[in-house]
Each structure stands twice: as C-alpha cells, then as structure tokens.
Amino acid sequence: xxxxxxxxxxxxxxxxxxxxxxxxxxxxxxxxxxxxxxxxxxxxxxxxxxxxxxxxxxxxxxxxxxxxxxxxxxxxxxxxxxxxxxxxxxxxxxxxxxxxxxxxxxxxxxxxxxxxxxxxxxxxxxxxxxxxxxxxxxxxxxxxxxxxxxxxxxxxxxxxxxxxxxxxxxxxxxxxxxxxxxxxxxxxxxxxxxxxxxxxxxxxxxxxxxxxxxxxxxxxxxxxxxxxxxxxxxxxxxxxxxxxxxxxxxxxxxxxxxxxxxxxxxxxxxxxxxxxxxxxxxxxxxxxxxxxxxxxxxxxxxxxxxxxxxxxxxxxxxxxxxxxxxxxxxxxxxxxxxxxxxxx
Ligand code: MRU
Numbered sequence: 001x002x003x004x005x006x007x008x009x010x011x012x013x014x015x016x017x018x019x020x021x022x023x024x025x026x027x028x029x030x031x032x033x034x035x036x037x038x039x040x041x042x043x044x045x046x047x048x049x050x051x052x053x054x055x056x057x058x059x060x061x062x063x064x065x066x067x068x069x070x071x072x073x074x075x076x077x078x079x080x081x082x083x084x085x086x087x088x089x090x091x092x093x094x095x096x097x098x099x100x101x102x103x104x105x106x107x108x109x110x111x112x113x114x115x116x117x118x119x120x121x122x123x124x125x126x127x128x129x130x131x132x133x134x135x136x137x138x139x140x141x142x143x144x145x146x147x148x149x150x151x152x153x154x155x156x157x158x159x160x161x162x163x164x165x166x167x168x169x170x171x172x173x174x175x176x177x178x179x180x181x182x183x184x185x186x187x188x189x190x191x192x193x194x195x196x197x198x199x200x201x202x203x204x205x206x207x208x209x210x211x212x213x214x215x216x217x218x219x220x221x222x223x224x225x226x227x228x229x230x231x232x233x234x235x236x237x238x239x240x241x242x243x244x245x246x247x248x249x250x251x252x253x254x255x256x257x258x259x260x261x262x263x264x265x266x267x268x269x270x271x272x273x274x275x276x277x278x279x280x281x282x283x284x285x286x287x288x289x290x291x292x293x294x295x296x297x298x299x300x301x302x303x304x305x306x307x308x309x310x311x312x313x314x315x316x317x318x319x320x321x322x323x324x325x326x327x328x329x330x331x332x333x334x335x336x337x338x339x340x341x342x343x344x
Contacts, residue, residue: 047163243336
C-alpha cells in the first residue's frame with residue numbers, strides 16, 4: 001500500500017490514523033506507552049497483526065521511559081506497564097503474543113545492561129514487524145491456491161495492509177489472486193458499526209484497482225443465496241485449538257449462510273493468531289465497545305437517547321463452519337485440533 005500502517009523511527013511510532021481514513025490521511029505520533037495504549041483502544045490502529053506489531057514497539061517505549069531505574073525496578077516497571085497495555089483490547093491474541101515475545105527478550109537477557117536490553121527490544125520489535133510482512137506473503141501464496149479463476153469473493157471487515165504491517169491476510173490473498181491475473185471480483189461488507197469495510201477495505205481495493213462493490217452487511221445473505229458468491233475470505237482475531245475463530249462481529253452470521261448454501265468459507269491468519277492455550281471458542285473473551293459506536297455516526301446521534309445498546313466487537317464462528325484455515329505454514333483442514341497442532 002502507498003501509505004505505511006506504522007512507521008517507527010528514533011523514539012517515535014507513527015500510526016496511520018484509521019479513524020480518519022479514507023477522508024483524511026494523517027499520522028498519529030506515539031512517544032509513550034500510554035499513547036500506544038490509547039491508539040490501540042481508540043482504534044487509531046486496529047486489526048490483530050497490526051495491533052501486535054504496535055504493542056511490540058509499545059514495550060520498547062515503556063523500556064525507554066524507565067531506562068533510568070535500577071535493573072530490578074526497571075524490569076518490574078516494564079512488566080507492570082505491559083499488563084496495562086494488555087488491557088487495551090481483549091480479543092485479538094496478537095496483542096498478548098507480541099507483549100509476551102518482547103518479555104521473553106527481557107527474561108533471556110536479565111544480566112545484560114539496560115542499554116543492551118533496549119537495543120535487543122528494539123531489534124525484536126523490528127523483527128516482529130518485518131516478519132509480519134513475510135508471513136502475509138506466505139499466507140497469500142497458500143491462499144491463492146484455493147481461489148478459482150474469475151472468482152467472486154465476499155469479505156468482511158478489513159484484513160488488508162491496514163490491519164497488518166503490510167499486504168494483509170484475507171485481503172492479501174485477494175491481492176495475490178488479482179496480481180496473478182485471475183480476474184476476481186470482490187464484494188466488501190461495510191461492517192457496521194465501525195465501517196472498516198466501507199472506509200478501509202474499499203480504500204485499499206480502489207487503490208489496488210481490484211474490481212469491488214461495497215454492500216451493506218445485510219445484503220450478503222441475498223447474494224449468497226442467489227449463487228453470486230464463489231468464496232468467502234475473512235481474517236481472525238483469535239483462533240482456539242479446535243479451530244473456533246473469533247473475528248469481527250457478523251462473521252458468524254456469514255458462516256451460517258455459507259454453510260446453508262454450500263459456499264466455501266475460509267479464515268486467513270498468521271499462526272500467532274492461534275491461541276494454543278485455549279481449547280475452544282467458549283474461552284475467548286469478546287470485547288464490548290461503547291454504545292456511541294451504534295447510536296452515533298461521525299459524532300451525530302442517529303438513535304434516540306435512552307435506548308439500550310449491545311455492541312460486541314467480535315463473534316465466534318464454530319470450527320465446523322470453516323472450510324479451511326490459511327496460515328503461513330499451510331492450509332489447515334478438519335479436524336483442526338490435529339491440523340493446527342502441527343503449526344505450533
Ligand atoms: O475491530 P478491528 O477492526 O480490530 O477488527 C479487525 C478484524 O476483525 C479483522 O478481521 C482481524 O483482526 C484480522 S486482520 C488481518
């Protein structure tokens with residue numbers, strides 16, 4: 001993509017402000033871990049892999065902030081701040097994964113000087129960010145194998161460059177199939193209430209010149225029933241050991257309709273999105289977001305004051321509804337408990 005989702009230099013992380021796209025292209029500068037926490041919780045940056053890479057730089061910024069402390073106090077203070085950072089968004093496991101990976105660097109190098117630890121932490125954060133792009137390219141190559149020539153693909157939310165460091169997961173596969181000359185067409189769900197489909201996926205698809213049509217979420221069932229969709233590709237925020245998958249709210253509904261009309265339904269995600277510590281989807285914490293996301297559009301109230309709102313950001317698609325899980329290590333099929341374990 002023309003614009004970088006995140007860009008670290010010196011002691012500052014610049015994040016493309018996804019709250020403002022596509023109308024304004026602006027960067028939000030983070031110098032402290034509290035800036036990073038705010039950026040993640042307010043969805044300046046969003047999408048599981050992008051959140052993970054951002055958090056990795058967040059841990060480095062925490063370490064920079066506390067560099068003057070005695071070693072033991074320094075480590076304690078960094079880990080305490082990390083706990084706080086973890087609470088920014090509870091569902092996307094990449095946040096936890098990246099923070100734990102950064103803490104692994106501290107644990108392995110306890111006897112190094114603080115300056116040396118800082119160098120290693122920055123190196124690790126850069127590696128996490130660089131690896132994400134390589135991982136997405138591999139997911140795209142595997143995923144392209146299941147995209148038929150001329151396929152009409154339905155996608156939900158935003159799983160592109162904006163949701164990752166670059167290229168994307170499900171949208172990366174769409175990019176790959178397009179570059180391979182497969183004459184694909186895309187239907188993008190607008191994805192209420194945050195409109196990641198309308199604002200972000202539409203932006204990326206247009207930028208790439210991929211033929212695309214934006215639809216209200218409620219149109220998807222009609223298109224699927226009418227035989228207009230060949231393939232559904234979505235991303236993931238947390239995948240349980242048995243393949244149950246948390247993704248943007250509305251994904252579960254799509255998967256049920258896909259099953260009813262026998263349309264292939266694939267999840268694309270890096271192995272870092274698989275939470276091997278949990279057995280099934282019932283253990284996934286689903287983030288609930290503010291009622292304003294539903295009652296207001298662009299700050300303008302659209303629902304009457306006093307109405308109750310229920311606004312879960314994600315839902316869980318049962319493994320049985322998923323045709324395959326596309327990762328950088330290959331495509332896992334049923335039973336997922338066995339196939340995913342091989343990627344551990
Ligand atoms: O609330 P968001 O915008 O962070 O939700 C994003 C999604 O649900 C994506 O599908 C998921 O993170 C995968 S992104 C490659």
